[in-house]
Amino acid sequence: MQSWDDERTRRQLIKTAGVVGSALALELGSAPRAQAAEEDEGRGVTRLLAEFVVDSKPEDVPQAPRAEAVRSVLNYVGCAVGGSPHETTDRAVAALSPFFGPEQGTLLGRRERADILHAALLNGMASHVLDFDDTQLSTIIHPAGPVLSAILPLAEMKGLDGRALLHAFVLGVEVECRVGKCVYPSHYAAGWHITGTAGVFGAAAAAGKLLGLNAQQMTWALGIAATQSSGFKEMFGTMCKSFHPGRAAQNGLAAALLAAQGFNSTEAAIEAKQGSAYVMATERDFGEITRRLGETWEISENAYKPFACGIVIHPIIDACRQLRNEHQLQADDIERVDLRVNPYVLSLTGKKTPQTGLEAKFSLYHSAAVAILFGAASPKQYTDDVAQDPAVIALRDRVRAEVDEAITEEQAEATITLKSGAKLHKRIEHAVGSSENPLSNVDLETKFRDLAAGVLPEAKITRLIDLCWKVESLNDVTELTNAAARSA
Amino acid sequence: MQSWDDERTRRQLIKTAGVVGSALALELGSAPRAQAAEEDEGRGVTRLLAEFVVDSKPEDVPQAPRAEAVRSVLNYVGCAVGGSPHETTDRAVAALSPFFGPEQGTLLGRRERADILHAALLNGMASHVLDFDDTQLSTIIHPAGPVLSAILPLAEMKGLDGRALLHAFVLGVEVECRVGKCVYPSHYAAGWHITGTAGVFGAAAAAGKLLGLNAQQMTWALGIAATQSSGFKEMFGTMCKSFHPGRAAQNGLAAALLAAQGFNSTEAAIEAKQGSAYVMATERDFGEITRRLGETWEISENAYKPFACGIVIHPIIDACRQLRNEHQLQADDIERVDLRVNPYVLSLTGKKTPQTGLEAKFSLYHSAAVAILFGAASPKQYTDDVAQDPAVIALRDRVRAEVDEAITEEQAEATITLKSGAKLHKRIEHAVGSSENPLSNVDLETKFRDLAAGVLPEAKITRLIDLCWKVESLNDVTELTNAAARSA
Incomplete structure (x- = not known):
């Protein structure tokens, strides 16, 4: 490591000089000097x-x-x-x-x-x-x-x-x-x-x-x-x-x-x-x-990603999925779903009536509906068929979103009003899959199985997961790649 | 052609509108409108x-x-x-x-x-x-x-x-x-x-x-x-x-x-x-x-290109080559070579003592010398060996260049002073290979032969040139590509 460690020290010195140079240039309003400092910083x-x-x-x-x-x-x-x-x-x-x-x-x-x-x-x-x-x-x-x-x-x-x-x-x-x-x-x-x-x-x-x-x-x-x-x-x-x-x-x-x-x-x-x-x-x-x-x-x-859509919808999906699982929700019991999100989230994913799976990825309405109906938002929930599924559409149409400047992009709130009049509420600070709340190894395996199902036989999937976990100890990477091939 | 002809007319209208829009925007100092006009112009x-x-x-x-x-x-x-x-x-x-x-x-x-x-x-x-x-x-x-x-x-x-x-x-x-x-x-x-x-x-x-x-x-x-x-x-x-x-x-x-x-x-x-x-x-x-x-x-x-170097040196090479051919010049007869060129030319190609073939491409001194010595400036004249050839160096060192704002980049003047005291002069308005003075078909063939010599046998070169000239009438392009292959 000697050679680049020394080199790094040299760079650090150059960089410090560069910062001083830039500050000076800023003070003097001298663009060429700032540029020269930047070039110095980049050298090598x-x-x-x-x-x-x-x-x-x-x-x-x-x-x-x-x-x-x-x-x-x-x-x-x-x-x-x-x-x-x-x-x-x-x-x-x-x-x-x-x-x-x-x-x-x-x-x-x-x-x-x-x-x-x-x-x-x-x-x-x-x-x-x-x-x-x-x-x-x-x-x-x-x-x-x-x-x-x-x-x-x-x-x-x-x-x-x-x-x-x-x-x-x-x-x-x-x-x-x-x-x-x-x-x-x-x-x-x-x-x-x-x-x-x-x-x-x-x-x-x-x-x-x-x-x-x-x-x-x-x-x-x-x-x-x-x-x-x-x-x-x-x-x-x-x-x-x-x-x-x-x-x-x-x-x-x-x-x-x-x-x-x-x-x-x-x-x-x-x-x-x-x-x-x-x-x-x-x-x-x-x-x-x-x-x-x-x-x-x-x-x-x-x-x-735990969910197969833009990361800004993840807190909503997480909230809806948790409420579903905690209360064994059925779509028929639900009167309406109210979401509170950051304004940026709605502007990116406010598609109300997506026609295709791809459009559905940009719809928080669709995403909330499938999270409640299926407890998941994997690629299977973003197909054209699911986007056009009457059950999904029926629930999707009962989802409303309100923007709230006080809510960050990482956060979301969901309130589900049941036909019984009961209100269920969930606030997410950091959705699953975020750096504060990373996907567990078990979640990763579940995601893997979901992705590979139908492509590889189950026994092969299990073996492949095992080989991935122990990749560092494989004597020959071919073991892993062979397991990932579909048999002829 | 109907479809895109009509389309072109439509574009032309859009473009005209765009120009008007841009002019208006300029007058009003309205950048967004100019941008919108540009976008209209680009549409489709x-x-x-x-x-x-x-x-x-x-x-x-x-x-x-x-x-x-x-x-x-x-x-x-x-x-x-x-x-x-x-x-x-x-x-x-x-x-x-x-x-x-x-x-x-x-x-x-x-x-x-x-x-x-x-x-x-x-x-x-x-x-x-x-x-x-x-x-x-x-x-x-x-x-x-x-x-x-x-x-x-x-x-x-x-x-x-x-x-x-x-x-x-x-x-x-x-x-x-x-x-x-x-x-x-x-x-x-x-x-x-x-x-x-x-x-x-x-x-x-x-x-x-x-x-x-x-x-x-x-x-x-x-x-x-x-x-x-x-x-x-x-x-x-x-x-x-x-x-x-x-x-x-x-x-x-x-x-x-x-x-x-x-x-x-x-x-x-x-x-x-x-x-x-x-x-x-x-x-x-x-x-x-x-x-x-x-x-x-x-x-x-x-x-x-008739010459294997930057286009700005071409008028100089053309002048020197013409003087050589017209007067059967020998290097030993030459006292000095004086060139007059546009300042830009000297700033780009002023390398006085090139050490390699690649450097020689950026030397008008080298280029003038090989044009006089060999009557050519093909890739053969831009090798490391030729750059270091004592005969080339001896003549190159007798070449001087003066800049003259009145001379365009397309023009050049060469004056060769012989040891006898005689002065030979040539002014180039448009070098061979320029749009005003394009390479003739014969020149193109000469260039081809020079490039292919040593790679393909001469008979094959002749055949390949012939097939290129009649490319439009070939029933199968394979005839041409076969002729361009080196036999195993």
């Missing part, structure tokens, strides 16, 4: 990240982030298996399978195998297509998709062990999230889908780690990744949304493979004046890349 | 382009642009064959060949074959790696690389005829250049390598045409292309520069293949508020996409 960050990844040893990562990484693996595999039979995945496989190379990598949950570049693309798509994957809370990046999709087929092809996989995964997430945080939020506000744009860096770093790149090659890999960074938020609601983490995985993997052969790039792809942090964002904070690198772990902030 | 341009490509028939393209397209094919094939043994291409093939799919497409100038997606990538890289490919003069896009690299392997795989290939090529270049012009120059100034970023649209359009996409699918293909648009100018001087047109070709081809399977995207990938024209540029003119669409042809503005 691409190389710094590369050296950090190259020099890191598995034992440098403490137990807590390693355990969170294992939970992320479980959640990822469940999401990818669950998304594997989705129409989006089917169409992509139909389009691209005539060009598949050797059968090196498993398509999770499917019968086909593909070369590792296509496996990375298709697993990455499948893992995100249900909008049910992980969320790194300080960036809103969905970190596992780009990174694990790149390295799982690579580790499978090379027969690597689970410890190496998990270590590379943690490092990839670290790079991905720090690169994302450096430009967040201006980058996201400009229209970039940050899971794709930052994901490609994480995929390259993780794949490069498994390929044993040296610091020079790793710097190039980050550069080759940077110059492929792409994906617009405009694509939300279309098949291209899940294409982004898939392409990020595939392109990051290709970047590492190219760099391993001495295919070069610039030394400063992130911080150069025409590098990613400038070209793709109006504001940036290089300190997000350098601060406490190697001391804090981005993976520790990873969270998992 | 992605769909418009898609319909234009889908509805176009080969006979809609007049003879002159078709002839220029044939010249572009010849130049492209020569450049790709010439770049095929380059270290950059070698490293990419080494890195990616373990993942190649079926041998569907020729790697021009090489022994390997690959699936068409990898063939698109590698041919695109090879065509650009010598910086000797075509330039569309109003955009500085190198148009053939992304477009032909996408469709040549596709046409080969499907056994299509040359007429279909050439038509799709013309349409791809039209889309690529219009999308580029819409955001040029602010997009380029922001740091984007426009050949890659706009190229992916052209590749998708051309490939989509050959796949017979309908207007809906073509709209999606442009969207899938848009969301992969990437590549930084920061990469210039590294192997990633030529990676950009290669990836653009591959990603555009993939976009069309996906759209053919119903893989969807937004309807407005270019003009949406978070579409490419807004996210990747600070200014845009949607009129560049709609104005006279189907009446003018971007391919007509394509030009071909």
Whole structure:
């Protein structure tokens, strides 16, 4: 760790100088000096990240982030298996399978195998297509998709062990999230889908780690990744949304493979004046890349959705589900449901009469209704059929929402008035799945089983869950990928 | 053509309204109104382009642009064959060949074959790696690389005829250049390598045409292309520069293949508020996409470099080469060489003692010396060996450059003083290869032979040149691609 630790100290000094410079510039109203200070602060960050990844040893990562990484693996595999039979995945496989190379990598949950570049693309798509994957809370990046999709087929092809996989995964997430945080939020506000744009860096770093790149090659890999960074938020609601983490995985993997052969790039792809942090964002904070690198772990902030819709509806669903379970509610007993939410929540998810499953994800009315009727809001509750189910519509139409500035986005209140006149009330401070109230391991397993049901046989699901929990002790990752394949 | 012709009229009306709106907004100092007018102007341009490509028939393209397209094919094939043994291409093939799919497409100038997606990538890289490919003069896009690299392997795989290939090529270049012009120059100034970023649209359009996409699918293909648009100018001087047109070709081809399977995207990938024209540029003119669409042809503005260096040195090389040829000059007879150039030229290419071939491309001193010594400035004159050749250095050191504001970037003057005391003078108004003084067909053939020499046997070169000239009458494009393959 010596080399990047020293480097970090140097950066810290530069950064301090940068802050002083910026403050001075602000005082003097001198934009060029502020800019110069910012450039100083950024100097060498691409190389710094590369050296950090190259020099890191598995034992440098403490137990807590390693355990969170294992939970992320479980959640990822469940999401990818669950998304594997989705129409989006089917169409992509139909389009691209005539060009598949050797059968090196498993398509999770499917019968086909593909070369590792296509496996990375298709697993990455499948893992995100249900909008049910992980969320790194300080960036809103969905970190596992780009990174694990790149390295799982690579580790499978090379027969690597689970410890190496998990270590590379943690490092990839670290790079991905720090690169994302450096430009967040201006980058996201400009229209970039940050899971794709930052994901490609994480995929390259993780794949490069498994390929044993040296610091020079790793710097190039980050550069080759940077110059492929792409994906617009405009694509939300279309098949291209899940294409982004898939392409990020595939392109990051290709970047590492190219760099391993001495295919070069610039030394400063992130911080150069025409590098990613400038070209793709109006504001940036290089300190997000350098601060406490190697001391804090981005993976520790990873969270998992219990419900298959936008996170702002989760407190409502949690409230309704709890009331249902506590009082064994039947829809017929219910006169009306009154919700109190933050104004932002209603503006995002106020769709009153959703016609499709996708629209239903943006309807707090639908979400409250299915939480009461089914006690769940999994992908099964967001299909076109359920959106058009008369029982759902009947209850949905009795849901009313009021906005309340005093309620935060994390909070929600539900009051259910029964036909008997009784009123049941629930206030949520932090919904299940939030950082204050994380999904338990049991909840994660339940989610996994729900996603994989119908794709894999039950015995295989149980075995796959077990293999995910003990991923770090696997001698060969192939054990896990084999278990995730659908038998021919 | 009816449908998009009508559409164009509608756009034109909208555009006029937009201009009026903008003027009004300016007068009132009302930014939101100007913005609204711009948005009106952009409305539907992605769909418009898609319909234009889908509805176009080969006979809609007049003879002159078709002839220029044939010249572009010849130049492209020569450049790709010439770049095929380059270290950059070698490293990419080494890195990616373990993942190649079926041998569907020729790697021009090489022994390997690959699936068409990898063939698109590698041919695109090879065509650009010598910086000797075509330039569309109003955009500085190198148009053939992304477009032909996408469709040549596709046409080969499907056994299509040359007429279909050439038509799709013309349409791809039209889309690529219009999308580029819409955001040029602010997009380029922001740091984007426009050949890659706009190229992916052209590749998708051309490939989509050959796949017979309908207007809906073509709209999606442009969207899938848009969301992969990437590549930084920061990469210039590294192997990633030529990676950009290669990836653009591959990603555009993939976009069309996906759209053919119903893989969807937004309807407005270019003009949406978070579409490419807004996210990747600070200014845009949607009129560049709609104005006279189907009446003018971007391919007509394509030009071909006679010399393998930045275009600003070309007038100097032309002057020196002409003096050499007219007077059978020998280096030993020369006392000194005095050049008069525009100040911008000297600031860009003033490297006095280049050590490498790449540096020599940015040295007008080196370029003048090789023009006099060898009568040429092909890739052979920009190697490390030639940069360090004592004879070149001896003459280079006798070259002096003076700046003159009265001389434009297109012009140059050379005065050669002989040891005998005689002075030889040449003034260039428009160098060979400029739009006013285009490369003749004979010059193009000479350039091709020079590029292909040593890669393919001479008889094959002659045959390949012949097949390029008659590309439009080929029943099967495979005839051409076979001739461009290096025998095993």
